[in-house]
Amino acid sequence: MDATHATPDHPVVAVTKDTELAVSIRRAAAAADRPLAEHGGPVPRRAWDRAPHLLLDAGCAHECVAAGLPRRAAVQVVCIGTPGLSEWRAAAAVGAETVLTLPDDEAALVAALAQRAERAAGGGAMIAVLGGRGGAGASTLAAATALTASARRGRGGLLVDCDPRGGGLDLLLGVERNPGLRWPAVVIEGGAVSAAALHDALPRTDDGVAVLSCGRGAGAAAPGAAALRAVVEAGRGVGDLVVCDVPRQPGSATETVLDLADLVVVVVPAQLRAAAAAETLAAAVRGSHPNVGVVVRGPAPGGLRAADIADLLGLPLLAAMRPEPGLAGALERGGLRLRRRSPLTGAATALLDLLDAGAGRAS
Incomplete structure (x- = not known):
C-alpha cells in the first residue's frame, strides 16, 4: 500500500525504543521543519497510513510487521552505528526504502523529510x-511534451536535460541566448x-517552460544523481510536470531519473534496425519500472507497423507518430514551435492523457 492519504500536515512517525535514535530523529525533523509523532511500538493503522514518512528501528519494524501493518512507501529503518544483518532483515520485512545510520546520515534524512513533504503538497x-x-x-518529444503540457495546463513546467552529449535542450527550443543557469552553474546544497x-x-x-540544459562543448556537464x-x-513539490530527456547510456543519473519517473517513454523510429537496437534497452527498463511504453516515430520506409515494433519490444504502444513536416528546418531557424494538430502535439497529448488517467506510480 502507498501513503495515498498522507499530507504535509500529518506528522512524521518515528517508532523506536532507542533514546539515542530518538534524539537524532528529533533533530532531523526539526531541521526539516516537520512535525513528529513518536511511538515505542506498533502504531495505530490510521496513523501508519496517514504518515508522510515512517522511521523505524529494527526491532520495532519487526513488531509492526507482526502486528499486520501493511507495506507502504516512505518507510526507512534507522540505526546507530553500521547496519548489521538484523537491520537489513528488518528493512526487507517492512519494505523499507533504505537503512540510515544516525547521526551520520542526519543530513540525508533531513533532505528526505523535506522533499517528501514538498512532493505530497504539490x-x-x-x-x-x-x-x-x-x-x-527523444529530445524533441521531451521538449514537445513540456510545451504541450504548459499550453494545456496554463502554467509552465520544468524540462530537464540529462544528456551532456545532446547539444543542449536550450538550443533545441531556441532559448540558448536567454539568460539563466545551465547545469554547470547549478549548485545543490544539502x-x-x-x-x-x-x-x-x-x-x-x-x-513559460523552465529549461535546465546541460550546455555545449567544454561547458557541457552531466548532472549528478543527488x-x-x-x-x-x-518541481513535483510545487505541482509541476517535470519532463526529463534521459541518455541511453546506463549510469547513476539515468537510474535516478528512471526510479523517480511516473511514466517512462522509449522513442523508436519505425525501422527494423532501430527496433533491433532498442531491444536491450527496452528489456532493461521494462524489468525495472512498472510504467513503460513506446512511441514509434515515422516514417516507416519498409512498411513496419508501430504495433509490430511494440510487440517486438514487449512494451505497450503509447503513440504512433507520423513524420513532422518541416521539423528539421524549423529547428535550424529558431527552435521547436508546435502546431496545434502536429504529430508531435498529438503524441505529447497522448502521453499527458495517460498520465492524467493515473498511469504514474504512487510514491
Whole structure:
C-alpha cells in the first residue's frame, strides 16, 4: 500500500525504543521543519497510513510487521552505528526504502523529510523520455511534451536535460541566448533546492517552460544523481510536470531519473534496425519500472507497423507518430514551435492523457 492519504500536515512517525535514535530523529525533523509523532511500538493503522514518512528501528519494524501493518512507501529503518544483518532483515520485512545510520546520515534524512513533504503538497509528476537508439527523436518529444503540457495546463513546467552529449535542450527550443543557469552553474546544497528559486534562475520559453540544459562543448556537464533527485522533487513539490530527456547510456543519473519517473517513454523510429537496437534497452527498463511504453516515430520506409515494433519490444504502444513536416528546418531557424494538430502535439497529448488517467506510480 502507498501513503495515498498522507499530507504535509500529518506528522512524521518515528517508532523506536532507542533514546539515542530518538534524539537524532528529533533533530532531523526539526531541521526539516516537520512535525513528529513518536511511538515505542506498533502504531495505530490510521496513523501508519496517514504518515508522510515512517522511521523505524529494527526491532520495532519487526513488531509492526507482526502486528499486520501493511507495506507502504516512505518507510526507512534507522540505526546507530553500521547496519548489521538484523537491520537489513528488518528493512526487507517492512519494505523499507533504505537503512540510515544516525547521526551520520542526519543530513540525508533531513533532505528526505523535506522533499517528501514538498512532493505530497504539490502533487506534480515526472515523465522520462529516452531514445531506443541514437537520433530517435527523444529530445524533441521531451521538449514537445513540456510545451504541450504548459499550453494545456496554463502554467509552465520544468524540462530537464540529462544528456551532456545532446547539444543542449536550450538550443533545441531556441532559448540558448536567454539568460539563466545551465547545469554547470547549478549548485545543490544539502540535497534540496527551492522550486521557486530554480524557476527564477532558469531560461524560459515563451510558454513559460523552465529549461535546465546541460550546455555545449567544454561547458557541457552531466548532472549528478543527488542534484537530479533534488531538482525533480522540487518541481513535483510545487505541482509541476517535470519532463526529463534521459541518455541511453546506463549510469547513476539515468537510474535516478528512471526510479523517480511516473511514466517512462522509449522513442523508436519505425525501422527494423532501430527496433533491433532498442531491444536491450527496452528489456532493461521494462524489468525495472512498472510504467513503460513506446512511441514509434515515422516514417516507416519498409512498411513496419508501430504495433509490430511494440510487440517486438514487449512494451505497450503509447503513440504512433507520423513524420513532422518541416521539423528539421524549423529547428535550424529558431527552435521547436508546435502546431496545434502536429504529430508531435498529438503524441505529447497522448502521453499527458495517460498520465492524467493515473498511469504514474504512487510514491
